[in-house]
Amino acid sequence: MRHLASGLVVTLAAGFLSVGCAAGPGHTRAAGTLGGTAAGAAIGGAAGGRSGALAGGILGLVAGSMAGDAIAQDQERAMYGPPPPPQPVYVYEVPPPPPPPPGYVVRWHPYQRRYVYYPCCP
Numbered sequence: 001m002r003h004l005a006s007g008l009v010v011t012l013a014a015g016f017l018s019v020g021c022a023a024g025p026g027h028t029r030a031a032g033t034l035g036g037t038a039a040g041a042a043i044g045g046a047a048g049g050r051s052g053a054l055a056g057g058i059l060g061l062v063a064g065s066m067a068g069d070a071i072a073q074d075q076e077r078a079m080y081g082p083p084p085p086p087q088p089v090y091v092y093e094v095p096p097p098p099p100p101p102p103g104y105v106v107r108w109h110p111y112q113r114r115y116v117y118y119p120c121c122p
Contacts, residue, residue, distance in 0.1 A: 024075070024079075025072035025073075025075045025076045025079070026072070028068055028071050028072040028075060029065070029068045029069055029072045030068070031068060032064045032065060032066075032067050032068015032069065032071065032072075033061060033064050033065045033068055034064070035064055035068075036060040036061060036062075036063050036064010036065065036067060036068070037057050037060045037061045037064055038057075038060070039060050039064070040056040040057050040058070040059050040060015040061065040063065040064070041053045041054075041056050041057035041060060042056070043056050043060075044056015044057065044059070044060075094113070094114065094115070096115065097115040097117075100117050101117070103119060103120050104117045104118060104119055104120055105117070105118050105119075105120050106118075
């Protein structure tokens with residue numbers, strides 16, 4: 001009877017996972033978590049009793065979440081296509097100033113971050 005119950009739980013977990021996958025990416029993530037937890041608890045309970053069910057449920061939760069997320073990402077890519085490329089970032093440097101009038105020099109002013117005209121000679 002014990003093996004029948006664990007087999008039933010594993011079958012139900014697989015059923016939850018397959019039904020959740022048909023409803024879309026969000027349901028796939030939830031079904032992966034739920035199915036992984038149930039399957040892990042069933043396998044752990046069959047192997048080690050209550051403590052095995054707890055440990056198997058925790059490991060099944062993590063494994064089911066990872067599997068559900070991976071399957072959901074594949075579904076999203078199939079439904080919506082690949083993610084868009086990142087937007088390019090353009091960095092413009094400060095253009096050099098026009099030539100100074102006679103008697104002046106151009107220098108870069110570090111605090112004002114621009115070119116400034118300074119008198120050349122007194």
